[in-house]
Amino acid sequence: MNNIFREYDIRGIYNTELNEKTTKLIGYFLGLHVKKLGGVVALGYDARSHSPILCDYLTSGFNKADCKVLNMGLVATPVNYFSNYQEFENITPNASVMITGSHNPSEYNGFKITVDKKPFFGEDIYDLGRKIMSNFDLDIEDNHVSTVIDAKDRYVDFLVKEFEHLKGFDKSFVYDCGNGVAGVVAPEIFERLGFTCKGLFEEPDGSFPNHHPDPTVEKNLIDIKKELQGEFEYGFAYDGDADRIAFLTKNNNVKGDIMAILFSEAMENPTVVGEVKCSQIMYDIINTYGKAYMYKTGHSNLKVKIAQIDADFAAEVSGHLFFNDRYFGYDDAIYATLRMIELVKNGLNVDERISKLPLVYSTEEIKVETTEEEKFALVDSVKELLKNPPKDFPSIKEIVEVDGVRVIFDEGWGLVRASNTTPVLVTRFESTCAKKVKEYETKLNELILEAKSFKSK
Numbered sequence: 001m002n003n004i005f006r007e008y009d010i011r012g013i014y015n016t017e018l019n020e021k022t023t024k025l026i027g028y029f030l031g032l033h034v035k036k037l038g039g040v041v042a043l044g045y046d047a048r049s050h051s052p053i054l055c056d057y058l059t060s061g062f063n064k065a066d067c068k069v070l071n072m073g074l075v076a077t078p079v080n081y082f083s084n085y086q087e088f089e090n091i092t093p094n095a096s097v098m099i100t101g102s103h104n105p106s107e108y109n110g111f112k113i114t115v116d117k118k119p120f121f122g123e124d125i126y127d128l129g130r131k132i133m134s135n136f137d138l139d140i141e142d143n144h145v146s147t148v149i150d151a152k153d154r155y156v157d158f159l160v161k162e163f164e165h166l167k168g169f170d171k172s173f174v175y176d177c178g179n180g181v182a183g184v185v186a187p188e189i190f191e192r193l194g195f196t197c198k199g200l201f202e203e204p205d206g207s208f209p210n211h212h213p214d215p216t217v218e219k220n221l222i223d224i225k226k227e228l229q230g231e232f233e234y235g236f237a238y239d240g241d242a243d244r245i246a247f248l249t250k251n252n253n254v255k256g257d258i259m260a261i262l263f264s265e266a267m268e269n270p271t272v273v274g275e276v277k278c279s280q281i282m283y284d285i286i287n288t289y290g291k292a293y294m295y296k297t298g299h300s301n302l303k304v305k306i307a308q309i310d311a312d313f314a315a316e317v318s319g320h321l322f323f324n325d326r327y328f329g330y331d332d333a334i335y336a337t338l339r340m341i342e343l344v345k346n347g348l349n350v351d352e353r354i355s356k357l358p359l360v361y362s363t364e365e366i367k368v369e370t371t372e373e374e375k376f377a378l379v380d381s382v383k384e385l386l387k388n389p390p391k392d393f394p395s396i397k398e399i400v401e402v403d404g405v406r407v408i409f410d411e412g413w414g415l416v417r418a419s420n421t422t423p424v425l426v427t428r429f430e431s432t433c434a435k436k437v438k439e440y441e442t443k444l445n446e447l448i449l450e451a452k453s454f455k456s457k
Contacts, residue, residue, distance in 0.1 A: 003372070004110075005129035007420035008121050008300045011101070011110030014050040018109050020057050024140040025132045026111065027061020030097070030120075033128075034067055037094040037116055042070040044080040044151065045099035046181050046241050048109055048206035054099050056144050058111075063143040072151035074204065076181040076242035077102075077112060078332035079155045084117050085328055088149040095120075100181075100241040103214035106207050112241075118307065121300035156185055160192045162326075163338045169345050172196040173234040174227040175337070178213030178220070179205040182238035186334055195341075198232065200224065213239050215246030216318050224248060234344070238333045243299070244319040245333035247340055251351045257282040258354065259340070260315035264290060266343055267325055273305050273314035276403045276415055277365065277428050281358055282315075296403035298420055299331050317365075317428075360412070361437045362430035368448060370425055375418035378425060379404050381451035382416050382444075393443050394436075407444065414440040416448060 004012035010026065012018045034041050041062055045051035051074075059069050070088055072079065080098035095115040101108040113120035175190070175197060177183035183202035190197050200223055201210045211220045215237035224235040228250050235248035247254045254262075257278035264270040270290035274282055275297040286292035295305045295314075302314040302322055312325040320331040327335060344350065370378055383405050389396065398408040404417025404426075412431030419426050425448065431437035 005125050006110075007125070008119070008298050009110050009112045010125060011104065011108060011421075013107050014048075014054070014109045018054060021136075022132065023054050023057035024061040024064070025135065025138065026128070027058040028064045028138070028140055029061075029128055029131045029135070030095075030113065031062040031065025031067045034062075034095045034115065035065055039065075039067045040070065040091050040093045040095070041067050042072060042080065042083040042088075042093040042096040042149065042151065043099065043146070044072040044075040044077075044083070044096070046077075046101065046206070047074065047179065047204035048101055048106060050109055051099045051206070054109055056142075058097060058099070059146050060140055060143045063145055064140045069146035070149045071146040072149050074181065074184055075152050075155075076185050076334065078243055078330065078334060079151050079185065080112070081114060081328070081330040081332070082155045082158070083149070083151040084114055086151065086154055088151075089147070098241065101206075102241045103212065103239040103244070105212075119300035119303050121298075152185060156188050156192075159189050159335065159338060163193060163342065166338065166341055166345055167194050169193070169195055169341055171233045171344060172198075172231055173236065173341075174198045174200065174224055174232040175235070176200040176215075176221075176224045176237040177202045177204075177242075178215070178238060178240065179203060179208050179210060180213040180238060180240035180242060182242035182334065185242070186238070186337075189334065189338075198227065200227070208240075215239055215244065221246065221248065221253070234340075234350075236333075236337045236340075239319075242333045243331040245321060245336050246319055247337075249351050252354050254350065254354065255279075256315040256317045256319045256321060258357070259319075259321060259336075260313065261285050261357070262343060262348065262350065262353065263321075263323075263339060264313055266346070266348075267312055270313060270325070271309060271311040273302055273309070273311045273322075275302065275316050276400070276406050276417060277317045277426070278315065279317075279360060279362060279430060280413060281360055285357075294400065294402055294406075297417065297426075301403075303330060358432070360430050360432055361434045363428055363437065363441060366427045366429075366441070367419075367422075368425040368427060368445075370423055370452075372423045375423060375425060378448065378451050379416060379418050382447050385447050385450060389447070390443075393447075394440060407440075409436070409440060411436045412440055414444045416444060
């Protein structure tokens with residue numbers, strides 16, 4: 001059961017790992033922590049069939065800890081985050097839990113936790129896991145008492161008011177909810193703003209009958225790309241819980257790091273945080289008119305860094321986009337959609353701007369299978385090997401160790417880092433030269449193989 005307590009959230013298979021016993025205990029021991037801050041927690045859940053059941057189990061645990069439970073029902077994850085900044089019947093939540101499996105297969109579920117407006121992650125989650133394991137014989141009775149709140153309507157009203165100036169937007173777009181919870185909020189917001197748009201798979205359905213709700217995977221974008229061959233100029237696709245976005249034009253699938261350039265160019269002297277997988281182009285361009293910081297991958301890490309340095313914006317390549325400029329600093333795919341529409345309405349020609357960016361060749365994330373036990377040790381071994389690399393290894397300009405190891409070469413870079421959520425190493429490579437990007441990939445992979453053989457001896 002220990003492996004459900006992950007770096008950024010709690011996640012596991014429903015009814016085997018996330019069952020009645022463990023979920024009630026999570027509610028109880030998290031509730032004891034929340035009680036010290038005021039004892040009010042807001043719960044929301046995604047479209048999976050087991051999400052309302054887990055909500056009942058969590059509610060029982062929180063009630064056992066003498067917390068007041070606010071229940072917002074079926075919502076997108078950004079609505080859950082939004083609730084931390086709202087008063088409901090003169091009460092502001094001290095914490096929120098979003099019950100969601102995000103883009104994982106339908107048998108999975110999990111909890112994204114916010115405490116005191118900050119992500120509850122890393123050592124906090126591991127410590128929670130240890131408390132539960134050492135008190136596993138504690139029985140918690142059913143107690144589903146909660147107060148229903150209108151977080152969804154509050155969120156919709158807020159965004160419609162914030163973006164009233166977009167009424168009259170004259171371009172058309174298509175959006176794909178992937179049968180996730182974007183469908184709970186996006187259609188109403190777009191309709192009230194008078195947009196010319198078409199929604200795909202808006203009906204929330206946790207079995208995901210049309211395609212898996214992960215817009216980073218190309219095959220999940222087939223339907224939206226078909227629509228873009230016709231009248232629609234832009235496309236937006238969302239993951240299962242609507243905190244991650246894909247943005248497409250007729251010519252480009254615009255990744256999070258390139259969107260960071262587009263958004264930050266419209267800000268005055270912006271401070272932007274990117275993760276270690278972001279293109280060097282992003283850092284170089286933003287540093288000409290603002291300040292770009294490289295930081296660890298992970299939505300929780302980036303939210304913490306934004307607050308720490310009061311950044312305006314942060315981005316992951318995968319489409320987690322965080323606006324602290326005019327917003328609250330968390331990842332919200334619906335809000336990001338409206339900010340992109342705003343840029344276009346204000347005159348941005350997306351494809352033209354992208355065509356003027358320096359040309360680089362880059363790989364997608366390439367995953368190298370390993371084990372939970374070995375992955376971090378392997379990265380450490382690669383770092384050691386880089387201190388005295390083979391004679392035929394490309395010339396190293398700099399090594400960045402903010403998250404794994406990003407090796408800066410003369411004409412590009414290569415990254416090796418351990419995933420915090422799965423038993424893999426994540427690699428990515430970029431160069432201004434197509435031959436070099438292949439060379440960097442080959443040479444770093446050779447080091448990983450050497451590290452693996454070294455570990456197995």
